[in-house]
Amino acid sequence: MSLPAPDAPELAQAPGAPQGPASLWVLYLAFNRLALQGFGGVLAVAQRELVERLGWLSREEFVETLAIAQVLPGPNVVNLSLMIGDRYFGLRGAFAALAGMFVLPSLLVLSMAALYGSVAQHPVVGNALRGMGAVSAGLILATGLKLLPAVHRNSMGPVLAAVLAVATVVAVVWLRVPLPWLVLMLGGLGMAAAWHGLAQTAERA
Structure with a gap:
């Protein structure tokens, strides 16, 4: 009596290789969390979430996927979400990741934009925005330094x-x-x- 053949994903999964999302819902929540943390730029948060916390991509895979996302038209992290969603679940995954990036974050951004119109002239608001801009620049620089070891390979x-x-x-x-x-x-x-x-x-x- 012959044993049943293992599933294809198990054959393709090498020991120590990055593990993907367990379901579309997990994929959606991950990109939703990523987008909600990424005010002023999602790139720094994307590297920490997808590579360090979730382990869905290796550092080298993240750099290669981001390079393609940078060349394609549109925001790089949106392109990144589409490619990662498609990689694990095909077209459904691409839409789930994109929904995570946009649905709830868009509602929050629109609400904050309406609020900002009423307080934009306040000096404290201007100083806070300048401070957040410096923090965003520092996060992007730190992400670049983290990804430098991937260049050696x-x-x-x-x-x-x-x-x-x-x-x-x-x-x-x-x-x-x-x-x-x-x-x-x-x-x-x-x-x-x-x-x-x-x-x-x-x-x-």
């Missing part, structure tokens, strides 16, 4: 990745290169370098 290698990062900063801050040209030039160069690195790795294997 990138197919391009840390040196070329650092060169592209510096070139991007120079092009944006000092040269004022428009975003479409920046994506085409440095983005295209990065993709070509990654493709070459992957080909070399495959040859060695």
